[in-house]
Amino acid sequence: MDLTYTSEQQAFRQQARSWLESNVPAEPLASFDTADGFEQHRKWEQKLNAGGWAMVPWPVEYGGRGSDLIEWLIFEEEYYRSGAPGRVNQNGIFLLGPTIMEYGTDEQKARYLPKMASSEEVWAQGWSEPNAGSDMAAIQATAVRDGDHYILNGQKTWASRGAYADWLFGMFRTDPDTERHRGITFVLVPLDTPGVTVRPIEQLDGEAGFAEVFLDDARVPVSNRLGEENKGWNVAMSTAGFERGLMLRSPARFQNTARKLVALYRDTVANGEVEPLLRDAVVRSWMDAEAYTLNTYQTVTRLLQGGKIGSEASINKIFWSELDVHMHETALALLGARGELLPEAPGATGVGDWLDGYLFSLSGPIYAGTNEIQRNVIAERILNLPRK
Amino acid sequence: MEFAFSEDQELLRSTVRDFLAGEAPVKIIRELWETDSGRSRQLWSSLAEVGLPGLLVPEDRGGLAMDEIDLVLLLEESGRAALAEPLISTAAVAAPMIRDLGGALADAWLEKIAGGDAIVAVGHPVNRFTSDAHVADLLLLEANGEIHAVDPSAATLIHQPANDPARRIFSIEWKPSAASCVASGAEARRELDAAIDRGALACAAQAIGVGQRLVEMAVAYATERHQFGVPIGSFQAIKHALANVQVAIEYAQPVVYRAAHSVATHGRCRSVDVSMAKRAACSAAEQAARTALQVHGAIGYTWEQDLHVWMRRAWSLAGAWGNGAWHSARVASALFEGTAPTETFGYSAPTV
Structure with a gap:
């Protein structure tokens, strides 16, 4: 050590x-x-x-x-x-990029990664469908082979960055006779393909952070497939591992929030208006951000020694998402009456980011697989509790 | 930067795990509850054969000359076994204190500690009562900021029966004298501060093992116990409660390992690192205890079921060497008075 x-x-x-x-x-x-x-x-x-x-x-x-x-x-x-x-381009660089590195052909790596790094192509994610959220294997969108192309039909929703992105990655059912995790293929879709319609959705903060994506006989080349046909579930789980476990939410993000929270607490004390009970909430936030960092350094050491990210990504996802909510709740409580102010309010000068951050933090326990799903994963795959 | 244990360290851990499973199964732990001393000199000698009491003792005194990074995994295993023998006071706190103080004290005691021939109890102001004073061959006691080495025959012990039947704690009546003083002034202060960190780190490490064992017991029970025609472990209410404990333990563990590194390397953030570890590990173990009891239901609420062996250990470890509030307050004052590091690993500025 x-x-x-x-x-x-x-x-x-x-x-x-x-x-x-x-x-x-x-x-x-x-x-x-x-x-x-x-x-x-x-x-x-x-x-x-x-x-x-x-x-x-x-x-x-x-x-x-x-x-x-x-x-x-x-x-x-x-x-x-x-x-x-x-x-x-976080959906690209942190999620799809590492997945292409693992499953992509050399041609695909050369084709997609440099334009991803430069954000010439910004990526949206197409995980959910109207009837497939937590139950991701229930997806219904289809990809039917037609010579060198797939013909895509169906609907994706809650596609983060969908409103303005250039490309979307997602899972499509390629074998209509299969159910659940089998017969699914991972496909990369240019959002300007004829037959693709993007309808932005306003999020809780009023901005178009995600979108519905309708696919109506949209044709994409077979070379846009990542991994083998009908083996897309494994590819998606790899992407989800990066999303939940390591890259999407690096510890620095939370350490930075924790540092700002400590500064906010000090400022609040200096102004003589602090509620003593909040002191421990600030301390806990800072300690948890440290714990998240330490855990990540441990994971990274293991990866450098040849290990892989497995189900323990679910443990990380619960921890960072709840930490983020807790830190922002604490900040709003410290702000007192100013906690409800929008950033443009004259009284919110210098502290307007906390409300935005709070609203965003509330999506953490939902996206990348709800925390309830993560708890099932931990219970069944790490603790080996019975599924039924 | 490499945040992992070596193969040798992991090997030693698994050796100690097997050893404790053989020498100190729960049957033995519970039999010892019923004895006067609650301790087994024979078990202590076996522990000495593996090298545990003298792990931090220098080689020329018969010890293994290892450090807290090695020790922390073994203490974790002793927690998993609910071992009550005084490893924390003797191996983790007294041995390095005596080693640091050196002189006649070290000449007299280090070899005996390493050989399993001496148990040392430590009376520190952070602990109101002193554990294992009744089996100690030497008492290291604080008075007026000084450390005194006291022969147990010169002290009166008042037993304070405690919730954990394995825990034996005492009030001690004794008189400090110039002859018994082994450290004063800055040296005593330094050693007393180090003792808190060593003791709290050791408790944190044991708490990790205790928590893991509690989860394992709850999982085993939830898998075998059927209600409504299915194992109760298939219910999400049970799954999620246990998953929450697992999250707490997984996130306490690296904090404990970092604290061990800080103690072993005299890191400048040692005390803050240890306090974070103590709070995280003990609160995870308490959550494990509470959840494991709930998962077991009524059978877990019986004296006969072994669950409470680990539950009570979780509680007693939480209170020893500073409870959660004490350690949080220590982190808080470092954080708000500006001495806490602003970056992990105490990194402040590039030294290029």
């Missing part, structure tokens, strides 16, 4: 820090769930990519830096510390 950074890792941190200090936009960008904000974020991603920082753990030929996962964690720490914009 060695819990110190090597001099190379420290140099890497310094390099990332310097680049971010000179390049992070001084003014915050508009939300990436608005048309303007989306393009602003795409431009930022292009800058990040030009600097070689878009996805540091990827091989250089795909737009990465060839870093290991420890360096990726360090980069994430510096990224959040610098106050850099949120990652508009």
Whole structure:
């Protein structure tokens, strides 16, 4: 066990820090769930990519830096510390990208990864359907082979970033005689394909963060298939593992929130208006953010030693999503009467992000598989409790 | 950066797990409840053969010269076995304290500790009562900020029967003297501070083992117990409760391991790291106890069922060497008075 950074890792941190200090936009960008904000974020991603920082753990030929996962964690720490914009292409770089790395052909890696790193192509995820949410294996959208193409029909919903994204990844039933997890294929769909209709949905915060996607005889080449035909469930579980377990929510995000919460508590105390009971809630938030970080470093060490992410991703997903809610609830309680103010309210100066963050945190226990589903996974696959 | 145990460390852990399963099954633990001392000198000698009491003792004193990173996994196993022998006071707290103080004290006691021939009880102000003073060959007691080495025959012990029948705790009446003083001033302060961290870390490690064992017992019961024609473990109400405990344990474990690293390497955030570990591990173990009892239902509420062996251990560990509130307060003051690290692993600025 060695819990110190090597001099190379420290140099890497310094390099990332310097680049971010000179390049992070001084003014915050508009939300990436608005048309303007989306393009602003795409431009930022292009800058990040030009600097070689878009996805540091990827091989250089795909737009990465060839870093290991420890360096990726360090980069994430510096990224959040610098106050850099949120990652508009997170469905691509954090979820689909690693899945392509695992299941894609060399041609697919070369075709998709560099444009993902540069955000020339921004990805939406197409997990849910109207009748397949927690019960993901109940999907009904179909892909029927027609020569070198699949003809797609059906409906995806709650497609995050769907409103403005360029591409969508999702599962389609390729074998109509099968049920549940079999006969499903993982397909990559350009959203400008004829027959694809995107209808944005306003989220709880009033912005079009997700969308319904209707597929009506949309034709995509067979080369857009990721993994084998009818084996798409395994591919999707790999994507979900990254989503729940490691990449989507790096510890830096929560450490950063915890640090801001500690600062908010100090400011509140300085203004003499703090409720003493909130002190422990702040301490717990900070300790839990540390625990999440430590757990992640342990996971990354295991991965570097050749291990894989399995069902324990479900444990992570519960922990980070509940931590995020708890931190934001605590912040709003500290803000007292200011907790209900929208960012544009004159009284919300400097603290307007907390309400937005709170609303977003509430989606955490729902997306990437509800926490109830994660608890089932833990009980059945880790504790080996009986399914029936 | 490598946050994992070595193969040797894992091997030693599994050796100790097997050893304890053979030498200290729950039957023995419960038989010891009924004895006067509650302790077994024979069991202690066996533990010494594996090297446990002298794990932190230098090699030239007959010890294994290992550190807290090695020790923490073995303490976890002792918690899994609900072992009540005084490993925390003797191996985790007294041995390194005596090693650090050196001199005649070290000459007199280190070899005996490593050989299993001496048990040491530690009376520290953070603990109102002193555990295992009745079987101790040496008492290390605090008075007025000093540490005194006291012969048990020079002290009067008042037994305080406790909820955990395996726990033996005492009030001690004794008189400090110039002759008994082994450390004072800054040296005593440093050792007393270190003792809290060593004791709390050891409790946290045991609590992890206790929590894991409680979950295993609850899972086994929920799998075999049928109601409404199915195993009760197939109900989501049971699954989710146990999953929640598993989450708590999984997230306490790395915090405990980091604290072990901080103690072993004298990290500058040692106390904060240990306090986080103590609170996380003990609260996970308490949650495990409460949940395992609920999963067992009425049978878990009986004296006969073994569940309460670990439940009571979870509770007594939670209170020893600073309870959750004490440790949270210690983290809070570091956090709000600015001494806590702003980055994990105490990283402050690149030293390139």
